[in-house]
Amino acid sequence: MHDFSAAKDELADLLHKVRITRIPATEKITLAHLMQLYRYDLSEFNDDALDASGQFAKYPYFDDYWTDPNRHPFWINLDQQLVGFALVRELNVDQYAIAExxxxxxxxxxxxxxxxxxxxxxxxxxxxxxxxxxxNIPGQIFWRKVIADYTNGHYQEGFSEHQPTGPKQSFRVNG
Incomplete structure (x- = not known):
């Protein structure tokens, strides 16, 4: 029992080290590299293919994340270790979406x-x-669980006709 308790405490300590920070334009190349890994993971669920140089096509809105005030790029860090990214898009005033x-x-x-x-x-x-x-069933499972936990089950689910085409969860976050 003690080992489980220690592992639980270690995981809790680890989760307190998760940070999101804006990605500066000077780190665009790093994001471009991680986007290749991301596109590879998603290729299991879509028709993305490698080009002649062995890479996936550049993300169509990539540069917009540093020129469009409605797009927000973030690193996901665990302490000082880069572990991922999130791209957030403002759809309308007071309306946001996880783009990637x-x-x-x-x-x-x-x-x-x-x-x-x-x-x-x-x-x-x-x-x-x-x-x-x-x-993308794993992605659906992840987001349904995360959003249900965050909202205590107070969210709506529908179907998105836009990219990506599939299930869509909607909810409100108040200050």
Missing amino acids: FFVLRKYRWLGIGKRAAFHLFRTFSAEWHVAQQAG
């Missing part, structure tokens, strides 16, 4: 993604929309 969200496989299932998502939701008190590709 990625945690390196090594750090999944530890609660890091959940903690990072909670930080994002608190950063923007607004109505949130989080959609997943129809075939």
Whole structure:
């Protein structure tokens, strides 16, 4: 029993070290590299293919995250270690969406993604929309659980006809 208690305490300490920070334009190349890993993970659920140079196509809105005031790029860090990223988009006044969200496989299932998502939701008190590709069952499971935990089950689920096409959860975060 003691080992379980120690592991639980260690995990709690670890989760207190999760941080989100804005990605400066000087670190765009690092994000571009992580986007390749992200696109690889998602290729299981879509028709993305490598180009002749062995890379996935550049994310279509990549540069907009440093020129469009309605787009917000964030690193997900565990203490000082980079473990993922989140791209947030302001859809309308007081309405935000998770555009892209990625945690390196090594750090999944530890609660890091959940903690990072909670930080994002608190950063923007607004109505949130989080959609997943129809075939991305692991992503759907993750977001339903995270959003249900964050909202105590007070969210709506519908279907997004826009990218990504699939389930979409909507909820409000108040200051």
